Amino acid sequence: xxxxxxxxxxxxASVGDRVTITCRASQGISNYLAWYQxxxxxxxxxxxxxxxxxxxxxxxxxxxxxSGTDFSLTISSLQPEDVAIYYCQKYDSVPxxxxxxxxxxxx
Amino acid sequence: xxxxxxxxxxxxKPSQTLSLSCTVSGDSISSGSHxxxxxxxxxxxGLEWIGRIYTSGSTNYNPSLRNRVxxxxxxxxxxxxxxxxxxxxxxxxxxxxxRTSRGELFDYWGQGTLVTISS
Numbered sequence: 148x149x150x151x152x153x154x155x156x157x158x159x160a161s162v163g164d165r166v167t168i169t170c171r172a173s174q175g176i177s178n179y180l181a182w183y184q185x186x187x188x189x190x191x192x193x194x195x196x197x198x199x200x201x202x203x204x205x206x207x208x209x210x211x212x213x214s215g216t217d218f219s220l221t222i223s224s225l226q227p228e229d230v231a232i233y234y235c236q237k238y239d240s241v242p243x244x245x246x247x248x249x250x251x252x253x254x
Numbered sequence: 255x256x257x258x259x260x261x262x263x264x265x266x267k268p269s270q271t272l273s274l275s276c277t278v279s280g281d282s283i284s285s286g287s288h289x290x291x292x293x294x295x296x297x298x299x300g301l302e303w304i305g306r307i308y309t310s311g312s313t314n315y316n317p318s319l320r321n322r323v324x325x326x327x328x329x330x331x332x333x334x335x336x337x338x339x340x341x342x343x344x345x346x347x348x349x350x351x352x353r354t355s356r357g358e359l360f361d362y363w364g365q366g367t368l369v370t371i372s373s
Contacts, residue, residue, distance in 0.1 A: 238358035
């Protein structure tokens with residue numbers, strides 16, 4: 148099965164900083180990659196699919212890129228409400244697999 | 255507005271079978287537009303997809319759990335269910351049900367239910 152590895156596992160940045168999270172697949176998955184945001188005590192929320200397509204209502208400061216095995220999620224200007232754990236998920240085939248998550252905190 | 259609600263025992267004894275149901279409102283499982291999944295999350299840990307079911311009853315399971323998992327659907331009550339057998343403390347987690355768009359993306363989630371495995 149394909150494994151999904153996220154880095155870093157956690158990060159701390161200042162409000163307004165540009166933040167980038169990476170996700171690597173152990174085999175190529177084309178652009179079948181989604182990103183989810185899980186705020187503390189809340190249910191995960193789908194942010195991005197097809198590696199770079201924002202879900203409706205997601206702020207434009209979020210963007211995704213990549214294809215094949217290497218992907219990234221970027222927050223162009225970190226806001227306090229972005230404090231959350233971010234997960235990537237591959238969906239090229241079953242099993243549908245999540246990365247281990249990246250915890251984003253405010254410095 | 256699509257809503258999902260998990261229900262079932264919050265405490266299960268080791269070696270027994272965990273059973274949960276998910277009631278869907280605002281969408282019809284029998285429409286065939288989506289798959290329906292179970293996902294779990296141990297406290298302080300990441301997300302693990304357990305499996306999915308289609309309205310026809312066709313299922314796919316995570317290989318790590320395949321020998322112990324059964325997901326079924328009840329279209330008449332717009333529900334789908336999870337059974338996980340021979341549970342251990344490692345199965346203690348929040349269990350979520352989720353609508354799975356195109357069988358791939360989890361676009362609507364239940365609030366989750368904590369299941370603790372303990373004697």
